[in-house]
Every structure is written in C-alpha cells, then in structure tokens.
Amino acid sequence: xxxxxxxxxxxxxxxxxxxxxxxxxxxxxxxxxxxxxxxxxxxxxxxxxxxxxxxxxxxxxxxxxxxxxxxxxxxxxxxxxxxxxxxxxxxxxxxxxxxxxxxxxxxxxxxxxxxxxxxxxxxxxxxxxxxxxxxxxxxxx
Numbered sequence: 001x002x003x004x005x006x007x008x009x010x011x012x013x014x015x016x017x018x019x020x021x022x023x024x025x026x027x028x029x030x031x032x033x034x035x036x037x038x039x040x041x042x043x044x045x046x047x048x049x050x051x052x053x054x055x056x057x058x059x060x061x062x063x064x065x066x067x068x069x070x071x072x073x074x075x076x077x078x079x080x081x082x083x084x085x086x087x088x089x090x091x092x093x094x095x096x097x098x099x100x101x102x103x104x105x106x107x108x109x110x111x112x113x114x115x116x117x118x119x120x121x122x123x124x125x126x127x128x129x130x131x132x133x134x135x136x137x138x139x140x141x
Contacts, residue, residue, distance in 0.1 A: 009064035016065030025072030035062030
C-alpha cells in the first residue's frame with residue numbers, strides 16, 4: 001500500500017507542478033488539500049483491501065502537491081532574499097506537524113483501539129487548513 005501511495009505521489013507531482021505554474025501555489029495547495037482530506041475521509045469508511053489501495057493512491061496524489069506548493073507560495077508572498085530562512089523554518093514546522101500527527105494517531109489508537117478517530121481528527125485538521133488557505137487565496141485574488 002505504501003508503494004502505491006508513493007507511486008501515485010511520484011506521478012501526480014507533475015500535475016501539481018503544472019497547476020502551480022498555471023494557477024499559482026495557493027490554489028495548488030487548496031486543491032491538493034481537498035484531495036488529501038477526501039482521501040483521509042475514505043480511510044475512515046473503507047474496510048476492504050482494494051478500497052484501501054485506491055484510497056492510498058488518492059492520498060498520495062493529494063499529499064505530493066502540498067509540500068512543493070508551499071515553497072512556491074513562500075516565494076510568491078515574500079522577497080527572494082528571505083527564502084534562506086523562511087523555507088527552512090517552514091520545513092521544520094512541517095516536519096514537526098507530520099511527526100506530531102503520526103504520534104497522535106498512534107496514541108489515539110492505543111486508547112481507542114481504532115484508527116477511525118485518528119483519521120477523523122486528520123480530516124478536521126485538513127478542513128482547518130483548507131479554510132485558512134481558501135481565505136488567503138480569496139484575499140490575494
């Protein structure tokens with residue numbers, strides 16, 4: 001399943017790059033976040049193996065667009081001279097968030113015996129991210 005997720009991410013990265021070039025980084029983050037939130041919601045309801053592979057592919061497709069698009073947005077919103085500290089700070093916060101999410105999912109599984117609540121929390125965080133990015137996109141346009 002991880003190979004399907006990563007393969008999907010590898011292939012879809014080309015699409016997200018094209019979208020960043022044509023629509024801008026914020027709209028790419030918005031679209032990829034919606035795709036990722038939908039895939040997380042799919043993990044909550046999917047029970048069979050084929051469905052899990054399909055949802056993993058959808059999650060990889062969404063995930064691969066978010067990370068590089070944030071760097072594009074940083075470059076669009078801030079001067080190039082500030083990239084030397086803004087990009088590493090963003091990557092550090094990004095890695096901390098992903099580590100915290102993985103830890104939280106494991107802690108929730110240990111307490112509740114199911115990953116469904118952890119995926120639901122992930123959907124909630126994605127919806128909050130979509131709201132913030134949507135607000136920024138509407139404000140900049």
